[in-house]
Amino acid sequence: MSAPSLTVRALTGIGEVRPGDDPAxxxxxxxxxxxxxxxxxxTSKIVSKAEGRVVxxxxxxxxIDAETVRVVARxxxxxxxxxRQGLVMAAAGVDASNTPAGTVLLLPEDPDASARAIRRGLREALGVRVGVVVTDTFGRPWRAGLTDVAIGAAGVRVLDDLRGGTDAYGNPLSATVVAVADELAAAGDLVKGKAAGLPVAVVRGLAHLVTDEPDEPREPDAPDAPDVPHGSGEPGALPGDGDDGDSDEGDGRDGCRVRAAVTGARALVRDSRDDMFRLGTSEAVREAVTQRRTVREFTDEPVDGGAVRRAVAAAVTAPAPHHTTPWRFVLLESESSRLRLLDAMRDAWVTDLRRDGKSEESIAKRVRRGDVLRNAPYLAVPCLVTDGAHVYGDERRDAAEREMFVVAAGAGVQNFLVALAGERLGSAWVSSTMFCRDVVREVLSLPGDWDPMGAVAIGHPRALPPPRAGRAPESFVEVR
Structure with missing residues (x-):
């Protein structure tokens, strides 16, 4: 059997392309x-010019603003x-090179449709069955330099799904999906060059990648679901809410969904569910903080204790006074421990409410607020310890000293909640344990100097919280 081979050559003689020209x-x-x-x-530039995308x-x-639907990093x-095409790239693909001064070149409106039109035109003109890939130049995460990738395709297998096969040693392939169209685009760039005036290349020898897909697109996937997007000091209230194969994506092969309903180069674009790197570093930090939301209803899916421990590791990076470590997290991983604690807390709460003269109906209504804890598959009780606190001997300074530690505990809890969201876990911070600390310490056999600072319900969200309007910082700022 002869060894596989292919040729890649640039086409000469295409000249300057103007609006209205037919690339085929x-x-x-x-x-x-x-x-x-x-x-x-x-090359997408000649397609854009032919389609009048010079503005x-x-x-x-x-x-760039006009072509942007989401800022990933700045x-x-x-x-x-x-x-607008769903591509994540620098400057939205707006190009000020190879176009007259005072104008810019936008990407084709629909690169897959452009590829289909060229393929159809070549079949009509020459009677040939070819594949077409529309390319553009991208930078890549973790890698220096630029390369061409496919932004449109027709009649070409863009992804080669090898899952279910075996390698040369008989090992099963469970994660390998090769981005064939991008590999073709990069090969073409080697002969087209960036400034050689050779906008088209031809690959010969890979006819098995050419398909007979129709010239009209299939129905697209449903749009992505919105991203998972958070009470009073009374027991059961939710602080902060007011009332309201391998998984590494670096090789671009595994973790992606090969979606039968998607044709063309659109199948190469990860949707938000599969995109582990949807934001830049600073943008991801801001998003994690602002999109942390309180989740009140959970599925029955078990919670990974390792994920919770990773969130604890993030929690204890919070600032604290005097180089202390004032955080402790009690993790209630068994149902029996959760029920024992929640039953004892409920009894203590009912006793307090009866002492306040509340009616049985009112008591029942208030106690139901604690259902968010009772219905959660996992609970954590953050505690404050004040080892290392200074004792001054006067009320004012000793009160301020404790407040420093309480603030540090709050910072640790916030870190914990944000990190849980990063683990794709929902959470609700409920203040109940702060109102019956002696009961909590007794039931959980905690040291007498551990102060429970609420409880955190943890689980997989049953539904996405509704969108929340942002808050203007001016309402919370005084400048001096």
Missing amino acids: KLIAAADPGLRDGDILLV EAADREAA RGPLRIVEN
Whole structure:
């Protein structure tokens, strides 16, 4: 059997492309010898020019704004964004090179549709069955330098799903999905170059990648669900709410969903459910803090204790006075320990409410507020310890000393809740244990100097919390 081989060559003779030109006719005229099974790699710039995507724009930044649907990361003037085509790239793909001064070049409106049109045009002009990949230049996470990738495709297998097969040693392949269209795009860039005026390349020898997909797209996937997006000091209230194969994505092969309903290069774009790196570093930190939400209803899915311990590791990085470590987290992983604690707390709460003269109906209503803890599959009780606190001997300074430790405990709890969200776990911080600390210490056999600072219900959210409007910082700021 002969060894596999392929050739990649650039097409010459395509010249300057203008609005209204037909790329398929230009390609057919430049190379009438195209064969069945060839794959055309077409630079997006000539497609954009032919489709009239050259626009007046004295300010490139304004053009980037218009093409951006989501900012992924920002470092000074550089922006990595998701654009209208669903691609995550620098500057939304807005290009000020190879276009007249005072104008910018936008990406094709629908690169997959553009690829289908070129493929159809070549079939009509030359009678050939070819694949078409529309390419553009990208930077890549974790890697220096640029390369061409596929942003549109037609008649080409864009992903080669090897899962279910075996390697040369008989080991099962359980995670390997190869981004074939991107590999083709990068190969074409080697002969097209960035400034050689050669916008099209032809790959020959990979006819098995050319498909007979229809020239019209299938129905797209349903849009992504919204991202998982948080009470009073009374027991049962929710502080902070007012009332309201391998998993490494670095190789681009595993963790992605090969979706039968998606054709063209759109299948190469990870949806939000599979994107482990949806934001830049500073953006992810802000998103984690602002999108932490209180979850009141959970599924029956068990909670991974390792994930909770990772959240504890994040919690104890909070600032604390005098280089102390004032946090302790009691993890209630068994149902019996949770019920024993919650039953004792309920009894103590009922006793307090009867002493307050509340009616039995009112008591029952208030006690139901604790159901968020009772219905959770996992509980954690953060505690404050004041080892290392200074004793001054006067009320004012001793009170301030304790307040420092309480603030540090709150910072630790916030870290804990944010880290749980990062583990894709929902949580609700409930203040109940602060109102019956002696009961909690007795039931959980805690040292007498451990002060329970509420309880955290933890589990997998049953539903996504509704969107929450942002709060303007001006309402909470005084400048002096």
